[in-house]
Amino acid sequence: MGFKCGLVGLPNVGKSTLFTALSRMPVERAIFPFSTVEPNMGTVPVKDERLLKVADLAGSEKITPATLTVVDIAGLIKGASRGEGLGNRFLAHIREMDLLLHVVRGFQSADVPHLPGDPDPFRDIETVDLELILADLATLEKRREKLEHGIKSRSKEALYEGGLLDKLFSHLDAGKPARTLPATAEEKAVIDSWQLLSSKQVIYVINVGESEIMSGESAAEQAVQELAAKRGEPVISICASLEAELSDMEEEESRFFLDEYGLQDTGLHRLIRLGYDYLGLVTFFTIKGIEARAWPVKRGTSARQGAGKVHSDMERGFIAAEVIDWEELLKYGSLSAAKEKGALRLEGKEYIIADGDVILFRFKV
Ligand SMILES: Nc1nc2c(ncn2[C@@H]2O[C@H](COP(=O)(O)OP(=O)(O)O)[C@@H](O)[C@H]2O)c(=O)[nH]1
Ligand SMILES: [Mg+2]
Incomplete structure (x- = not known):
């Protein structure tokens, strides 16, 4: 999905x-x-359109x-x-x-x-935001109760989380959604774990x-x-x-x-x-048997993780990925012609998938 x-x-x-x-x-x-x-x-x-063209080229049913x-x-x-x-x-x-x-x-x-009353976009957005923010404040209150014991015993993790929680609490309390709080990647990971609505x-x-x-x-x-x-x-x-x-x-x-x-x-x-x-999604394509298929993944996804989207066996048994840009592939007229001319690049598991890549995964089960 x-x-x-x-x-x-x-x-x-x-x-x-x-x-x-x-x-x-x-x-x-x-x-x-x-x-x-x-x-x-x-x-x-x-x-x-790219998928349709790739499918045409491959004669995918x-x-x-x-x-x-x-x-x-x-x-x-x-x-x-x-x-x-x-x-x-x-x-x-x-x-x-x-x-x-x-x-x-x-x-x-x-x-x-x-x-x-009359539509007022600014106030209408605030009204919706506010409901989400209020729900988040309640979530944070509960989280704080859970942290209390750790904070009393001076646990480093609990103190860190508690400090961040207080900062976010004031931010929300001022009517600002969680997603607008400037935060480091480390802080973001903790905030994500709270599963807030306004984030x-x-x-x-x-x-x-x-x-x-x-x-x-x-x-x-x-x-x-x-x-x-x-x-x-x-x-x-x-x-x-x-x-x-x-x-x-x-x-x-x-x-x-x-x-x-x-x-x-x-x-x-x-x-x-x-x-x-x-959402920062890119799409790669696969051609297999009679099927041409588009796969959306987060930008920064590796070839091996991409293989895992297709099948978990392919991630586990990943050997290599044969890759060609979809437009490049069209120039060759067929996948076999592109292969013969050596136009498919062989990439390893760390390869970062680019938008529009057509990928053939090599794997063993
Ligand atoms: N004039 C106009 N009426 C619209 C438009 N979009 C929705 N409506 C009408 O607004 C009413 C509420 O729409 P609805 O989609 O049920 O709103 P919801 O409550 O947000 O799901 C319906 O009577 C729609 O026909 C629009 O773009 N122009
Ligand atoms: Mg409705």
Whole structure:
């Protein structure tokens, strides 16, 4: 499975509309369709031209794209952290996510109520952040109780963790999410172990109206850009209702509409790519038997770890990786031609996988 991202935000901002749009995304050729695991959870195939070209070259009958799992996390209201409404389930869901898509309302509609009061992107983001922060403060309180004994007996580890905990506690107490605390790699590892909600990576998704998508100007987006820039976090504007309509169309028809709106690509594809980039994922490809497949891995993954993604036996029995960039491979016309010309590099287990690598793993079982 790829990575898991959760749609969060206030009620009536367009989370479910976006989820529906994702679930109906047109699917190319042999690529498998969206599959709904639960009513609010589904797997989206990631469109990747490179995979299609590699599959064509190899004559693969089966094409397996990278996927991402999307969860429509309903139920954030003020007081969620105290278990009001669907609060607790909401928070438990968030804990499992790799990435949060924080949907912010940027469209105007008298028909769709917005609570509390008129949409105000800044305050709306703060409201959601605050619930996560409050839940984290409660988590830290519990952690501190557990550390008390160690601190009393002057354990070095407990003192270190306790010091960091106090620092983060003040940070959260000032209304700032855990992910914005400057921390060393060592501190980050400890903070990660606390599994906080406000430390999850976030992309702000502004759900703007159709006129704002056309003009490219949205007041909501500007307001969020300001906040996000301070935090070094990405913002993307999409129009959920338009995306839902596009998702229902054939490729050609949706191309026509995109042109009308002066858009290069659907918001959904832009969103998925942004998610991949922001999480620091790169994709390698394998060709085996009748299947061409894309594998997303964290940037910095070694050839041996990559082999482990494919099969644990391949990691254990790893011998070497034969590697060629996908575009380079296309120039040779076929894998066997590339092999004959000696174009495949032989790489060892420490080789760091590059985006677009086509890899043949050599291993013994
Ligand atoms: N005008 C307009 N309405 C939208 C848009 N996105 C969602 N809505 C409407 O807003 C209401 C709430 O949307 P929904 O996706 O259920 O929001 P959720 O509560 O965040 O899941 C629905 O009536 C949608 O049709 C949009 O981009 N433009
Ligand atoms: Mg909803």
